[in-house]
Amino acid sequence: MGSEGFYQEFEVFSKRTDTSPLQYQFSLLAPNRELALVMAQENFMRREPVADIWVVKRSDIRKMSLDEKQSLQRLDNKDYRTTKGYGYLKKKWRHYEQEMLDENEILSWGGLKKSE
Amino acid sequence: MSEATLYQEWTDEQKYAHFMKRIEVGEKIEADDWMPEDYRMTLIKLISMHGISEIMGALPEKEWVPKAPSLKRKLGIMAKVQDEMGHGQLLLRVAEDLMKPLGRTREDIMQDLFSGRLKFHNVFHMEAPTWGDAGLIGWLVDGAAIITQTNMLNASYGPYARALKRICAEEVFHAQHGEAIIMALAEGTEKQKVMVQDAVNRWWEALLMFFGPGDASTTGTSKQDITIKYKIRTKTNEDLRQDFFTKYIPRVLSLGLTLPDETMYFDQEKNLWVYKQPDWNKFKNIIKNNGPKSNERLSLRRTAYDTNKWVREALNTAN
Numbered sequence: 001m002g003s004e005g006f007y008q009e010f011e012v013f014s015k016r017t018d019t020s021p022l023q024y025q026f027s028l029l030a031p032n033r034e035l036a037l038v039m040a041q042e043n044f045m046r047r048e049p050v051a052d053i054w055v056v057k058r059s060d061i062r063k064m065s066l067d068e069k070q071s072l073q074r075l076d077n078k079d080y081r082t083t084k085g086y087g088y089l090k091k092k093w094r095h096y097e098q099e100m101l102d103e104n105e106i107l108s109w110g111g112l113k114k115s116e
Numbered sequence: 117m118s119e120a121t122l123y124q125e126w127t128d129e130q131k132y133a134h135f136m137k138r139i140e141v142g143e144k145i146e147a148d149d150w151m152p153e154d155y156r157m158t159l160i161k162l163i164s165m166h167g168i169s170e171i172m173g174a175l176p177e178k179e180w181v182p183k184a185p186s187l188k189r190k191l192g193i194m195a196k197v198q199d200e201m202g203h204g205q206l207l208l209r210v211a212e213d214l215m216k217p218l219g220r221t222r223e224d225i226m227q228d229l230f231s232g233r234l235k236f237h238n239v240f241h242m243e244a245p246t247w248g249d250a251g252l253i254g255w256l257v258d259g260a261a262i263i264t265q266t267n268m269l270n271a272s273y274g275p276y277a278r279a280l281k282r283i284c285a286e287e288v289f290h291a292q293h294g295e296a297i298i299m300a301l302a303e304g305t306e307k308q309k310v311m312v313q314d315a316v317n318r319w320w321e322a323l324l325m326f327f328g329p330g331d332a333s334t335t336g337t338s339k340q341d342i343t344i345k346y347k348i349r350t351k352t353n354e355d356l357r358q359d360f361f362t363k364y365i366p367r368v369l370s371l372g373l374t375l376p377d378e379t380m381y382f383d384q385e386k387n388l389w390v391y392k393q394p395d396w397n398k399f400k401n402i403i404k405n406n407g408p409k410s411n412e413r414l415s416l417r418r419t420a421y422d423t424n425k426w427v428r429e430a431l432n433t434a435n
Binding site for chain 1: 122123124148149150195198199202205206209212213221222223278279282286428429431432433434
């Protein structure tokens with residue numbers, strides 16, 4: 001079972017709103033993609049708001065083996081890649097009587113113009 | 117065991133030790149992961165029974181869809197019936213992925229149901245003759261289901277835990293839907309009050325049975341120990357029954373209803389409810405499909421399955 005027949009396996013993903021990331025929901029059995037979409041809505045979206053639904057045939061997904069998953073574990077030595085490794089700058093900026101431009105500050109810069 | 121060797125080269129003993137270590141630290145086991153045979157078989161039995169019970173459980177309630185007393189009540193109970201079928205589909209998926217290495221599919225689950233090899237919950241073999249029963253199923257049967265299902269929200273098997281999270285969220289609506297019906301009746305006319313009390317009396321024994329016997333001495337087998345050992349659940353059947361009493365008995369009494377067990381009381385010292393045991397022989401008989409509605413509901417399910425066979429054939433791309 002899986003790639004043909006009435007009971008084919010599909011994995012369901014959905015987005016709650018236009019801006020939210022795609023989230024895994026669950027799997028279902030359906031004879032084709034169109035019915036898989038209909039069933040995805042009936043099975044998993046009876047109440048919650050939803051902006052988009054994707055169905056993917058399970059046989060098209062390459063999953064990781066346990067060995068491969070174990071290779072994903074990281075050593076905790078990546079400070080140089082993250083803002084955590086540069087936190088000391090806050091203190092240094094204080095010396096120059098300036099606020100540090102941190103992630104919160106920088107990501108707040110989009111949007112409206114000053115005059116608006 | 118050496119971490120340098122590939123997992124697929126490990127012996128079964130090494131894999132078992134690794135499996136137990138994973139569940140000890142709270143890691144979730146996934147469908148494609150190695151698992152001990154008794155873990156797989158226990159899960160298949162538990163989850164296929166749970167899934168098929170959701171589907172069979174929709175049948176006593178769907179009887180009340182055409183007879184609901186108002187449009188609002190009809191919409192409410194229709195939504196609940198649809199949820200139960202949805203829960204059935206979720207759970208069958210979980211069971212099917214576990215059965216896949218054994219070459220078994222949904223078709224086998226349905227055939228096992230029809231042949232009596234796969235059992236469904238004792239409560240769904242019972243009659244629901246009045247609107248009071250429809251309310252009581254939502255309030256107390258779903259209440260009992262919430263007690264057993266929340267006990268497995270952290271189950272070591274990831275797909276089951278995730279399915280239960282979705283299901284329990286909807287069960288909250290079901291319980292409140294049932295409460296709304298029961299409270300309207302309990303605050304209504306004398307006739308309505310009698311209707312609720314009759315429903316409580318009718319369902320009491322089935323509700324006690326819902327959690328299963330206290331130990332294996334009653335029915336010969338019990339999966340309690342193995343499900344606790346493998347962290348599928350944490351509490352015993354009796355723990356869950358006691359939790360149910362503690363949560364629901366004060367509420368039942370507060371509505372002016374009485375319990376059909378006059379001997380029942382709460383033993384403060386032992387911190388336990390003392391109650392009259394249901395007839396466990398009757399329980400064994402009911403789950404062997406000898407309950408009052410077992411055959412009627414099974415035949416309804418079989419007819420639906422047979423009548424829709426042409427749809428499965430028409431859409432079968434393997435043909």
